[in-house]
Amino acid sequence: MKLEAEHNDEGEVTTMRKIDIPENGFEQPPEIAMPNIFPIEWRVETPKLAEIYERAKREGFNPSLIAWDQLNPEQWSRDERVAIMYWWAVLSNFDSSGPPVFARAMIRAFETHQEDPVRKCFFSITRDEAHHEECCQRVIQRLVPGGPLNFTPTTVLEKAAHNNISWLYHNGARYWKGFCRAIERYPLSILFTSFMMGEVASSSLFHGMARKTTNPVFREIFTKIGRDEARHLQICITLLEKESPRLTQEDKQFVTKQLRAGFVFLSMVLWEPPDEFWQLPPYFMPNHRVLLDIAREAGLGCLTYEEQAENWKLAMARVSRIVERWGIQFPAIPELDIKGVEVGDITAEDIIPVF
Ligand SMILES: [Fe+2]
Numbered sequence: 001m002k003l004e005a006e007h008n009d010e011g012e013v014t015t016m017r018k019i020d021i022p023e024n025g026f027e028q029p030p031e032i033a034m035p036n037i038f039p040i041e042w043r044v045e046t047p048k049l050a051e052i053y054e055r056a057k058r059e060g061f062n063p064s065l066i067a068w069d070q071l072n073p074e075q076w077s078r079d080e081r082v083a084i085m086y087w088w089a090v091l092s093n094f095d096s097s098g099p100p101v102f103a104r105a106m107i108r109a110f111e112t113h114q115e116d117p118v119r120k121c122f123f124s125i126t127r128d129e130a131h132h133e134e135c136c137q138r139v140i141q142r143l144v145p146g147g148p149l150n151f152t153p154t155t156v157l158e159k160a161a162h163n164n165i166s167w168l169y170h171n172g173a174r175y176w177k178g179f180c181r182a183i184e185r186y187p188l189s190i191l192f193t194s195f196m197m198g199e200v201a202s203s204s205l206f207h208g209m210a211r212k213t214t215n216p217v218f219r220e221i222f223t224k225i226g227r228d229e230a231r232h233l234q235i236c237i238t239l240l241e242k243e244s245p246r247l248t249q250e251d252k253q254f255v256t257k258q259l260r261a262g263f264v265f266l267s268m269v270l271w272e273p274p275d276e277f278w279q280l281p282p283y284f285m286p287n288h289r290v291l292l293d294i295a296r297e298a299g300l301g302c303l304t305y306e307e308q309a310e311n312w313k314l315a316m317a318r319v320s321r322i323v324e325r326w327g328i329q330f331p332a333i334p335e336l337d338i339k340g341v342e343v344g345d346i347t348a349e350d351i352i353p354v355f
């Protein structure tokens with residue numbers, strides 16, 4: 001036992017504090033069973049990720065500061081408003097799943113004791129995606145109050161849009177359950193590659209739309225979201241670079257399948273979905289095309305079918321070059337004349353990618 005004296009500035013003893021040390025030394029608490037968020041630690045292995053996190057803090061935008069009052073619904077006809085709202089509701093199928101998907105990934109990163117910058121980067125993506133979701137929410141509710149689904153459609157176009165949106169969200173719900181199971185089953189390093197497909201796709205989508213839109217508010221939103229997505233992509237690439245030496249052959253094959261799953265899922269917003277995974281009624285695609293045509297003519301900025309195909313091809317060529325570095329093969333995408341490995345059918349269990 002030891003007595004510790006505390007002194008004032010003059011060196012006089014003021015209090016005596018007792019530190020209790022048992023004769024045989026301190027006892028250790030039981031070992032913490034993993035996975036667990038404890039013990040607390042702030043390990044840094046990849047300073048580059050810490051730098052990107054700092055940049056996220058500076059570059060992030062506040063959706064409240066966008067000039068929403070300049071997004072005047074009166075500048076469009078009723079059909080144009082519902083068609084533009086429809087595109088944002090399609091985008092929501094992807095962007096609005098960002099916050100819960102990355103929040104769950106962040107918790108998983110804590111539980112599996114990833115280094116601190118990995119957790120912080122996931123936190124920053126969660127926050128950014130909540131901002132992207134807020135943009136979808138504000139545009140939709142400004143153009144069609146109660147949208148995307150909580151309004152009473154009266155015109156034929158409104159009824160078609162409303163019905164298509166409910167089919168989209170039926171499919172979104174199927175992927176969410178698969179993701180919740182996958183997050184427990186697969187190492188985060190594998191999930192990162194699925195995220196990467198979404199980030200490459202979305203950064204190119206938003207940059208393309210920022211150039212094409214005729215509306216200044218949409219241009220500001222697309223530019224800001226595009227910058228966030230480019231940063232998310234950098235996070236994914238840095239994470240994969242770090243994880244790649246640990247990837248087994250089986251992991252790599254799984255990643256190849258995930259890339260095809262990314263194409264199947266994201267094509268709904270980036271091009272047109274292949275006849276796989278999606279459960280849609282036969283009238284869905286014809287009505288979808290009509291709605292997008294109206295939105296495009298109203299100046300939203302969505303690319304044409306051919307422009308989208310070209311854009312998607314470029315994005316995939318980029319992903320293919322990135323994953324090749326780590327000996328990961330690219331899947332066959334016959335829809336876009338891309339040769340590669342056959343991965344079989346994609347089911348709801350395989351879908352992980354988000355924006
Ligand atoms: Fe996003």
Ligand SMILES: [Fe+2]
Nearest residue numbers: 199229232355
């Ligand atoms: Fe993102």
